[in-house]
Amino acid sequence: MSRTSILSCEEVTVAFDGFKAVQGMSLSLDPGELRFLIGPNGAGKTTMLDVICGKVKPVSGSVSFHSRAGVVDITKRKEHKIAELGIGRKFQTPSIFAGLSVMENLEIAMSQNRSVWATLRASLTARERERIDEELALIGLGDHRHTRAGLLSHGQKQWLEIGMMLMQEPEILLLDEPVAGMTDRETDKTGELLQEIVKRRTVVVVEHDMEFVRNFASKVTVMHEGRLLKDGTMDEIQRDDRVAEVYLGKRRDAHAVG
Amino acid sequence: MNGLWSDRKRLWLLLAYAGASAALFAAPLYLSDFRLNLLAKFLAFAIVALGLDLLWGYTGVLSLGHGVFFGLGAYAMGMHLKLNASGGKLPDFMDWSGLTRLPWFWQPFKSFPAAVLLGILIPALLALFLGFFTFRNRIKGVYFTILTQALVIIVTTLFVGQQAYTGGTNGLTGFTKLLGSPLRSDGMKSALYLATVIALIAAYALCRYLTTSRMGKVLRAIRDGENRVRFLGYDPATYQMATFAVSGALAGLAGMLFVLHVGIISPSMMGIVPSIEMILWVAIGGTRHADRRLDRRARPELCEERVVGGVPGDLDDFPGRALHRRDGLPARRHRRFDPQGSRKRS
Numbered sequence: 140m141s142r143t144s145i146l147s148c149e150e151v152t153v154a155f156d157g158f159k160a161v162q163g164m165s166l167s168l169d170p171g172e173l174r175f176l177i178g179p180n181g182a183g184k185t186t187m188l189d190v191i192c193g194k195v196k197p198v199s200g201s202v203s204f205h206s207r208a209g210v211v212d213i214t215k216r217k218e219h220k221i222a223e224l225g226i227g228r229k230f231q232t233p234s235i236f237a238g239l240s241v242m243e244n245l246e247i248a249m250s251q252n253r254s255v256w257a258t259l260r261a262s263l264t265a266r267e268r269e270r271i272d273e274e275l276a277l278i279g280l281g282d283h284r285h286t287r288a289g290l291l292s293h294g295q296k297q298w299l300e301i302g303m304m305l306m307q308e309p310e311i312l313l314l315d316e317p318v319a320g321m322t323d324r325e326t327d328k329t330g331e332l333l334q335e336i337v338k339r340r341t342v343v344v345v346e347h348d349m350e351f352v353r354n355f356a357s358k359v360t361v362m363h364e365g366r367l368l369k370d371g372t373m374d375e376i377q378r379d380d381r382v383a384e385v386y387l388g389k390r391r392d393a394h395a396v397g
Numbered sequence: 398m399n400g401l402w403s404d405r406k407r408l409w410l411l412l413a414y415a416g417a418s419a420a421l422f423a424a425p426l427y428l429s430d431f432r433l434n435l436l437a438k439f440l441a442f443a444i445v446a447l448g449l450d451l452l453w454g455y456t457g458v459l460s461l462g463h464g465v466f467f468g469l470g471a472y473a474m475g476m477h478l479k480l481n482a483s484g485g486k487l488p489d490f491m492d493w494s495g496l497t498r499l500p501w502f503w504q505p506f507k508s509f510p511a512a513v514l515l516g517i518l519i520p521a522l523l524a525l526f527l528g529f530f531t532f533r534n535r536i537k538g539v540y541f542t543i544l545t546q547a548l549v550i551i552v553t554t555l556f557v558g559q560q561a562y563t564g565g566t567n568g569l570t571g572f573t574k575l576l577g578s579p580l581r582s583d584g585m586k587s588a589l590y591l592a593t594v595i596a597l598i599a600a601y602a603l604c605r606y607l608t609t610s611r612m613g614k615v616l617r618a619i620r621d622g623e624n625r626v627r628f629l630g631y632d633p634a635t636y637q638m639a640t641f642a643v644s645g646a647l648a649g650l651a652g653m654l655f656v657l658h659v660g661i662i663s664p665s666m667m668g669i670v671p672s673i674e675m676i677l678w679v680a681i682g683g684t685r686h687a688d689r690r691l692d693r694r695a696r697p698e699l700c701e702e703r704v705v706g707g708v709p710g711d712l713d714d715f716p717g718r719a720l721h722r723r724d725g726l727p728a729r730r731h732r733r734f735d736p737q738g739s740r741k742r743s
Binding site for chain 2: 192194217218219220222223227228230234235236237238239243244246247248250253254255258259260261262303307
């Protein structure tokens, strides 16, 4: 376990009723890194994110988070505690609160004291309003602040959710297929947003869209059948025979690594 | 949604509220004693409905056990009134059952302030206790609802079975006076009516405050996506527990007022049927646009409904009300019934 990493997963194994979704996977993140997690369907990418954010508890292995507050063993904490420690998670399908307005979504996502009593007495301060305005500008939803979130387009919902994650001010951001179902223009815009986000925090992205991954010259981790297949830059990954085989053998969209 | 429009809307809303409140406060001037008493009872029910709306409409948690919280509040006040009526002696039913001394848990109810406090606290704590074991273990939806029904059966069975301590099936009745004045006097009736109006307005203000606060937004968020709220760093269980407790406390308050107006409380008034009826009031009043106009509807409509539907059945007692109401219900009301209210939340 290196000292400099912000998150290190060691030999993580996850089993669902005997089926091993992840087997002895190790992953270590440096602070400020943008890491892509790729692999064919069922490789265990999403499960890995589930482990990091506490949704799934591994059968064995350790996950330690070197937060500002010290080293924390993630596997022993509840989801809401992990979120509070500074690990934010965006799910595959946009999960925003449809009944609240865009602004209200951001308001409750904001990092703050999250006890019942505190939220009961909280009112929106000028500073908080400013913070929300900044975020609205960043995700490009300034004109929709009073729109009910359920009425937004798919792309806008994804951005809102990314905005909500940022309001949490997490140290590590876990994004599960942020551009799935987006048009090309929306994808580009999401890419820009991601560039902006990476400047300030560590980000892990699970992605199928290779074109999108290629635009970021960053580190890529390939998973296959619950195991680590290859770590490296996009160039190294593309030249790797095993990676090509996994994709060519299992998926029709072989251009993915082409 | 522009500012001017919402300002004007707000003004009308405020005027409507003021008008409704004035009409309620002035009711002793234009209603007969009988109708005033009936209205007072309906207003007490409206308080239960408010609390249920808060729980069901905002967090999506359906409780079919509010009869218990209502009943516990009612018994708290009933015990105080019974002790008043016995004038220092052992209440009659205890005597018949062979008790010689007042049980320890009856002692605090000698004092009126203590009885009022306990009538709110006991239901709130029971709700908190039940919520602690259910919400924290992520028992939700139908399973939670079934548990609340089980609670009803347990509590009513307990009350019926412990005749020496609770008055059994007959419940508590034969009350005479409150704070030294006879309950039947006109002055007392008007005072109790006004107390109910004030309690209702206070309960409404409380619910309004809760739902418009940031906490209210978190509650709606929990209804939309409990898991997502968890990953934002909130603990939904504590929010649900708090709401359940407030809802239980309001039902307790309503129960106390009910006893003062009706003069009797028995286990049948806190059983399964009344518990389900309470949910019907809310469903008919409409919870669909809980986020926007739930309270606004709950109050005037439920009251109105009681007046329209309840009066024809002069001596309608608790369990019989649903039938009376269906007879007396204008068609308009049927249309308003909105199955969306029970919509399953994702």
